[in-house]
Amino acid sequence: MEKHLPSSLLHSLQYAQGFDANDFIRVHQQNDSIVSIRTNPAKSINIAQSVVQIDAKVPWSSNGFYLTERPSFTIDPLFHCGAYYVQEASSMFLEQALKQTCDLAKSLKVLDLCAAPGGKSTLIQSMISKDSLLVSNEVIKTRVSVLSENITKWGAVNVVVTNNDPRDFQKLSNYFDVIVVDAPCSGSGLFRKDPHAINEWSEQNVMLCSQRQQRILADVMCALKPGGILIYSTCSFSIEEDEAIADWLSSEYALESMPIQLNEEWNIVESKSPKANAAGYRFYPDKLKGEGFFLAAFKKNKEDKSKGESTSKNSLELMSKTELASIQHWIKDISNLSFFKWKDECIAVPHSKLKEIILLQSCLYLRKVGISMGAIIRNELIPSHELAMSTIVSNHINTIELSHDQALQYLRKTDLTLDNTINGWTLVKFGGLALGLVKVMPNRINNYYPKDWRILNK
Numbered sequence: 001m002e003k004h005l006p007s008s009l010l011h012s013l014q015y016a017q018g019f020d021a022n023d024f025i026r027v028h029q030q031n032d033s034i035v036s037i038r039t040n041p042a043k044s045i046n047i048a049q050s051v052v053q054i055d056a057k058v059p060w061s062s063n064g065f066y067l068t069e070r071p072s073f074t075i076d077p078l079f080h081c082g083a084y085y086v087q088e089a090s091s092m093f094l095e096q097a098l099k100q101t102c103d104l105a106k107s108l109k110v111l112d113l114c115a116a117p118g119g120k121s122t123l124i125q126s127m128i129s130k131d132s133l134l135v136s137n138e139v140i141k142t143r144v145s146v147l148s149e150n151i152t153k154w155g156a157v158n159v160v161v162t163n164n165d166p167r168d169f170q171k172l173s174n175y176f177d178v179i180v181v182d183a184p185c186s187g188s189g190l191f192r193k194d195p196h197a198i199n200e201w202s203e204q205n206v207m208l209c210s211q212r213q214q215r216i217l218a219d220v221m222c223a224l225k226p227g228g229i230l231i232y233s234t235c236s237f238s239i240e241e242d243e244a245i246a247d248w249l250s251s252e253y254a255l256e257s258m259p260i261q262l263n264e265e266w267n268i269v270e271s272k273s274p275k276a277n278a279a280g281y282r283f284y285p286d287k288l289k290g291e292g293f294f295l296a297a298f299k300k301n302k303e304d305k306s307k308g309e310s311t312s313k314n315s316l317e318l319m320s321k322t323e324l325a326s327i328q329h330w331i332k333d334i335s336n337l338s339f340f341k342w343k344d345e346c347i348a349v350p351h352s353k354l355k356e357i358i359l360l361q362s363c364l365y366l367r368k369v370g371i372s373m374g375a376i377i378r379n380e381l382i383p384s385h386e387l388a389m390s391t392i393v394s395n396h397i398n399t400i401e402l403s404h405d406q407a408l409q410y411l412r413k414t415d416l417t418l419d420n421t422i423n424g425w426t427l428v429k430f431g432g433l434a435l436g437l438v439k440v441m442p443n444r445i446n447n448y449y450p451k452d453w454r455i456l457n458k
């Protein structure tokens with residue numbers, strides 16, 4: 001498809017640092033399709049069993065890989081196991097920003113404010129310590145389901161998914177150690193991947209996006225602790241959404257720019273904002289293997305005038321000893337977890353985070369908390385899909401390893417016939433990783449794969 005880049009975009013970019021019009025136009029005319037994945041360090045993957053073919057490492061990422069071509073991820077059971085996330089390579093630079101600006105060994109409270117579908121959240125979760133908590137928020141209700149699904153597949157217990165407007169976080173003043181704002185933007189960085197986005201682009205939309213970005217940042221800034229880190233990113237090339245926002249943050253909130261060390265071979269362009277000289281990092285598709293992206297990191301030095309950290313008098317309904325006894329054998333290591341009842345389900349969260357969850361519950365709309373283990377009915381746990389996908393599930397649950405065809409049958413939620421089964425709840429696995437649950441009955445096997453997630457194509 002012939003791509004005509006908007007001349008007003010090209011004109012405005014002549015002032016952007018590192019912009020080379022000829023190379024930029026040329027790379028947009030080529031039909032290069034770059035596909036990359038980021039593997040889940042909590043779920044070791046045997047790539048030989050996957051449909052993906054690794055080409056090379058993404059240089060700025062520990063777990064990122066370019067693929068030789070785009071496979072059908074839908075027919076890869078390992079994709080459904082949460083063994084990897086399909087993520088655009090430039091975005092994986094968030095890893096460097098986190099590593100170089102935060103002490104990731106510490107117990108951190110991290111907010112990913114604009115989180116759906118979950119690319120940055122799954123990356124953040126892989127970087128933070130077990131003792132940290134990630135609040136993964138998405139304001140648009142219809143996008144929270146896909147976010148929750150991706151977080152569920154990732155399997156971690158230290159994540160809370162919320163569905164709130166940025167201004168709701170004002171109730172948590174001076175609370176988060178790190179806030180990531182991967183802002184909605186005019187999307188010029190994705191023109192190569194999605195040529196239709198070119199028709200949606202206008203100078204007016206760039207201005208609207210820039211105003212919205214300021215509004216989102218202004219709403220959430222008081223929730224960042226003094227000494228806390230703000231990471232701002234867009235997939236737009238426009239200065240109005242990138243360096244101009246960095247200038248605005250520097251003057252409005254006296255934020256300190258946090259430089260990120262680059263390896264020269266990465267070909268990432270370091271820019272300086274015109275007024276505050278704040279460092280920003282520009283990704284041009286003609287200079288590196290990735291799409292358009294911008295990232296800047298800042299430290300907040302001032303305490304917010306509003307009162308200190310909020311507290312809540314609310315509490316959660318903890319589980320009784322009998323209930324705990326009925327779930328114990330489902331879990332690998334119960335010692336660092338706490339359990340409570342929420343919407344008729346039994347929820348597992350890191351023990352050290354219980355107080356935080358009580359507080360979050362009192363001021364935010366929580367859509368998913370830790371790992372929902374399932375419902376306890378007559379002292380028996382009816383295990384949930386979330387538990388099956390999680391990294392806390394016991395290694396001693398009945399397991400059946402499926403072939404590729406059987407795994408696809410399971411994911412299509414069709415009837416399964418399996419040999420050598422033991423009656424009762426059984427984890428079905430592919431490549432050693434859980435796909436979900438079945439219940440083996442004397443005369444049939446019930447498939448408990450979530451109906452909304454099933455593969456529909458043949």
Ligand code: SAM
Binds near residue numbers: 120182
């Ligand atoms: N961080 C995501 C990832 O890596 O998968 C991508 C986020 S996307 C660039 C921006 C997100 O901001 C979208 O999910 C969008 O729904 C959300 N959004 C749109 N308007 C918003 C607003 N006014 N406040 C906060 N978030 C908004």
